[in-house]
Amino acid sequence: MANYLIIGASSGIGKTLSNQLAEAGHLVFGTFNQNKMTPDHPNIKYFNYNALEEDLSLESLPDALTGIIYCPGSINLRPFERIKPADFINDFNLQVVGAIKTIQAVIPKLKNSENAAIILFSTVAVQTGLPFHSQVSASKGAIEGLTKALAAEYAPKIRVNCIAPSLTDTPLAASLLNSDQKREANALRHPLKRIGTTQDIANMAEFLLSNKASWITGQIMHVDGGISSLK
Known part of the structure; x- marks a missing residue:
């Protein structure tokens, strides 16, 4: 049995991954921010956590963690001219600074594990380039830069990888998929002609956490229906 910490386990990819790891016999410590969660499986233990707080306490976690997965994110698609600098800062604090503070807090626990791994999340838009993104x-x-830097710094003890999905059917993307017309149009943009599911992404995360990926680190894994590399 491995111990995993999933930040943002209350919905979407984090929730699906929590259930998959629990079903596989692992112990999952999952966080929620606003909505208190009732575990779907006895191997899942939820607790309240806000990555934006100054003083983060994760001392109650086991002394050894096999992996940490940082899921919080946002999808704000607007013309560049209409975005205030403060909006960029707010996103950066949630998605980057929050990840940094959390990882720093649990590094000693990851070092106590034999096959420790960190999973972060990017987007296909970083390397593809999409308007309004x-x-x-x-x-x-x-x-993505943090992923490669940490992978280099903590090799060979801790593996660090990043998943870059395309549009995935999660609550975060609800406004982009709230009609049959939007769903069909977005599906047709992908060579595989469908929207990604939380299970598609969770499957990759589960693989990267496992011993099957023990020779993989510093990688940006594109799970995106082919949209980043095919026309």
């Missing part, structure tokens, strides 16, 4: 791409671009 400057706000999310700025923060997620930083996440």
